Amino acid sequence: MLTIILAIVLFVLLIFPHELGHFVAAKAVGVRVNEFAFGMGPALYKKQGRETLYSIRAFPVGGYCAMEGENEESDEEDAFVNKPAWARITVLVAGSAMNVLIAILVLSIMFGVIGAATTTVDRVQKGMPAAKAGLSRGDRIVSVDGREIQKWSDLSTALSGSDDTRSITVTRNGTEKTLYVTPVKQDSRYVIGITPMVTHSPLLAVRNGITGSWSMTRSLFGALKQLATGHVKADDLSGPVGMVSLVHQTEKAGLINFFYLVALISLNLAIFNMLPFPALDGGRILFVIIRLFTGKAITDRQEAAVHGAGMALLLLLMIFVTWNDIERLLT
Structure with missing residues (x-):
């Protein structure tokens, strides 16, 4: 049951904020949103706003933002297709931007809860080199062999490699002291x-959330490059079934690991949606740019047909990765 609940939370945190980003941006640039829904499937609740139908649907696994003229021609002035290129690109980018913000927010909360290691010593183990050298609780490590220590991981890096004696400069009661x-x-x-003292500073948590998201993004681009060059096989790809399986694994490891997974998949979704492939937001942005220079050489109907073909290919990809996920579960 917990796996099901966490899987629903995962899909909501991945899809609904993405659609909310499109919705907020659409409203900001004057695009009419015909319906904004939380969830999918049959409607449980509907409320008609001034121009938008707001609904809650039966299956809480995301949502959608249905804009006027998004996938078809429209004569309405406030239709998506009739807005300037900058406005359409803003709306399209907003979905992935929200996924990035969700990743940063989730990681920031996670780092705020577990805390972050500082460069100040908390405990000194008896009989170990630090105790023999005279390090004490409350010492703030400034440098090792003249190399500045800005975060705890810098200390681990400075000590790695050999058992050579190091000079460690610390600040103690406002005075610098060098120990060997x-x-x-x-x-x-x-x-x-x-061991280091741990801080739960909100500002440091947000900073770590941003740097952690950036580190994840670099890793995801590296994985994408490996996939494109054949170093990662297509059989290794996962879909919704594989995501639920990962949720089950992280449930056993603890909620911190679950939220790390949320951030990772949210960034993955942001990157995937920005790929220049038809039907994806990146593909739509590519068409906006192309049509900005080609004028009416490509019609709305032709663009819609290309996106329709792209959606069909994406559905085939979804079937493929889902089959892979099921095979992995059965073996």
Whole structure:
């Protein structure tokens, strides 16, 4: 049951904010939204606004934003197809932008809960090199061998590689002090026997959320490059069934891992939607740019036909990855 609930939360956090981004941007640039829905399937509740029908639907797995003239010709002035290129691009980018914001928000909350390591020493293990060298609780590590230490991971990097004696400069009671420490090897790592103080600063959590999202994005682009060059096989791709399986795995590992998964898939969705492929937001943006220079050489009907073909290919891809997911579950 918990897996089902978390899977629903995952799909809501992935799809609904994406559509909300389109909705907010559409309203901002004057595009008429015929319906904005939370969920999919039969309507449980409807309310007609001044120009938009708001609805809650039976299956809470996302939502949609139906804009006037989004996939067809329209004579209405406030139709999507009749808006300037900059306005249409703004609306199209907004969905993926919301997915990026969701990733940053989720990671920021996660880092705020678990805290972030500072460069201030919390505990010094007895009998270890740090204790022998005279490090104390409350010492703030400034540098190692003259190299500035800005975050705790910098200290791990500075100590790695060998058991050579290092000079560690710390600030203690407002005064700098230099100590000499010889690391020892434990579990393939060189350590000196200290643990950091942890802070739950909101500002630091947000900063870590942004840097964490950027690091994830770089990794995802690297994976995309590997897929394009054949280093990652198409059989390794996963769809909704695989996502539910991952939710089940992270449920066992704890909620922190679940929210990390939410951020990862949200960024993945943002990148995927910006690919210049028909039916995706990136493909639609590409057509906006092409038609900006070609004028009426491509009609709305022709563009809609290309996007329709692209959607058919995406559905085939979905079937393929879903079959892969089912095979993996059965083997």
